[in-house]
């Protein structure tokens with residue numbers, strides 16, 4: 001070690017002095033600790049001392065803690081090369097070389113260097129086949145890791161087949177072939193060759209051509225009047241086939257008769273007589289056939305008329321459908337008598353009326369005419385009665401009688417209209433102004449919130465932010481048959497706002513056992529109202545913009561893009577189940593003899609139950625029992641609802657069927673937010689005020705729940721309890737540091753100490769692991785402060801009652817006493 005000391009005396013003399021000290025000298029006297037030197041100058045005027053020069057021994061160890069390993073990867077795969085530099089003081093800086101050239105991630109966006117010095121190739125390209133070296137250096141030394149060779153290979157792929165070739169034989173059996181080549185793409189760098197055959201053969205038969213050949217000549221004909229005779233031959237020995245040549249030459253040949261056989265004479269009178277006879281015979285034939293035709297025509301018409309008369313006589317005006325099929329042709333040509341037809345159904349119609357007159361109308365299966373609900377009612381005789389909806393208007397959700405009783409008092413109605421208008425928005429929305437300090441927006445009792453961490457809104461800006469739960473069925477994303485909507489549709493905004501850290505949108509979902517039984521997709525609504533897939537949970541990579549943390553009831557979406565989101569799922573097996581929330585409502589007061597019990601089968605999310613509670617309260621309904629959860633399996637079995645133990649002395653059920661069923665797909669698709677079904681009971685006297693019964697809801701061959709209902713009816717219309725609908729009754733917006741459980745100063749200290757990679761690995765990665773947030777660590781690794789994002793997620797997961805002591809215990813377990821979180825939290 002070499003130490004130089006300079007002395008400056010203003011104005012007069014300048015003296016320079018230096019001293020050379022070796023490490024040995026120092027270590028002999030003081031040991032291997034750090035030391036400092038100081039220069040002392042003195043004269044008659046006094047003594048003066050220089051500043052202390054601290055000397056610290058810098059070093060960089062030789063061997064890397066971890067060195068990158070070579071690997072072979074297929075095209076577009078993600079590659080992770082790890083490097084942990086040797087220990088050193090000061091800590092080594094790390095850079096990566098690709099074939100000895102420094103990698104600059106700013107220049108080539110396909111490279112990413114994580115905060116803990118690992119190199120990530122986001123999507124391997126052919127050009128990424130190279131030798132990679134990790135280089136660590138500080139002022140003392142520069143060390144190179146072993147070189148890792150990354151080979152990007154391409155598996156071969158087949159081209160499309162060529163057309164079939166023509167059959168290779170000119171005549172008879174042969175074969176034809178088609179080929180393909182392993183060039184789409186060709187295997188490269190040791191990729192797998194194509195699997196399968198490159199050539200396909202097919203047997204084929206070409207039809208053979210056959211040339212025509214004459215038969216032998218026939219014998220000469222007898223000598224004709226012209227004194228010639230003829231002979232002929234045919235071209236069919238064989239006949240030409242499949243394009244073979246026709247025979248050449250004449251078919252007929254004539255020659256003069258020889259041997260004096262020819263007699264040249266004129267036609268005789270015998271011949272004339274013969275001709276006349278033939279003509280007469282032909283005329284006779286024509287006359288006879290006309291007579292026969294007339295006779296047949298008249299006969300068929302008479303047959304048809306008598307048939308009609310016969311059948312109507314048999315059936316007394318009712319012509320049954322059993323007209324003999326053989327006669328249908330007649331019916332087509334002769335239009336049926338319409339007056340007859342009108343009469344023919346009269347009989348059975350009267351018969352039907354007769355039967356129905358004997359059944360009191362009140363006994364028909366009664367279903368509440370509720371919106372968009374088709375329910376099949378199965379009664380004991382197995383008849384199916386589909387029931388249609390009455391439209392989507394809110395008031396029509398009330399069964400007519402209830403509506404009437406509610407509408408009797410016009411004041412209450414006005415009040416209701418007002419409260420409807422008032423509650424439409426506020427109870428579904430939270431909003432506030434946020435600056436760089438962040439905050440938290442909560443839609444009360446809906447399981448929906450938006451956490452805006454400190455630093456998410458850019459410094460110096462203020463955003464008016466909001467989060468809204470949508471309740472229109474029309475806003476839900478369209479789903480395929482096998483898919484189901486698992487969460488409410490939630491918007492946060494302002495859309496397009498620039499964020500410098502991810503915000504966390506929390507939504508409740510209703511999937512049971514998310515990790516194993518479901519494939520879950522996050523969807524985002526585009527400006528045009530269309531939906532796009534953002535990410536399949538569990539398949540995140542460098543190109544996906546969001547990270548989704550699925551907890552058992554809620555999901556937390558980390559995103560830097562504000563917009564409209566929704567979860568859609570697809571079950572992986574028949575055992576997959578959706579959680580349903582069953583809620584039973586009845587009227588608070590009852591002025592008629594009928595008493596309607598409504599059973600809602602909702603997605604088990606807080607918001608769905610909240611919506612129904614609001615709706616029912618406005619309709620004058622109340623919860624009859626604690627809502628219950630039911631796991632509804634993807635087994636295609638319907639949901640069956642039945643009522644039992646109705647006290648028959650005072651009440652009568654209007655349902656003659658044994659039960660009502662909601663079809664499987666109506667429940668599974670989740671496309672109807674307020675799916676429900678109604679049981680109507682009739683009081684035998686208005687003096688009856690006590691009702692008790694059991695309601696059973698179960699999936700056929702699946703899980704079930706039983707509600708034990710017991711209720712007292714009241715005559716007067718009571719005040720409607722609107723507390724649930726009052727948005728002011730809950731805190732919806734928390735602004736600034738108060739919104740977070742972890743105090744800002746502690747958070748900053750934690751980030752400072754956990755963001756830097758530790759050789760023992762007890763850094764942010766271990767924190768993520770301990771908090772079960774390590775499903776896709778690369779998401780955090782790409783953020784400027786991984787610890788910060790993990791802590792944000794912890795805040796969102798544990799709102800509102802996160803236990804700081806638990807977090808402290810986790811840090812304790814990690815052996816990070818330096819962060820001393822426990823003492824810090826107690827200070828606050």
Ligand SMILES: *[C@@H]1O[C@H](CO)[C@@H](O)[C@H](O)[C@H]1NC(C)=O
Pocket residue numbers: 099129130131149
């Ligand atoms: C890596 O280095 C070795 C040794 O220098 C060399 O033979 C090889 O071609 C290099 N590989 C690549 C992909 O550049």
Ligand SMILES: *[C@@H]1O[C@H](CO)[C@@H](O)[C@H](O)[C@H]1NC(C)=O
Pocket residue numbers: 255256
């Ligand atoms: C047949 O006889 C007629 C006259 O009798 C003659 O003109 C003709 O040439 C003869 N034909 C052959 C084929 O002998």
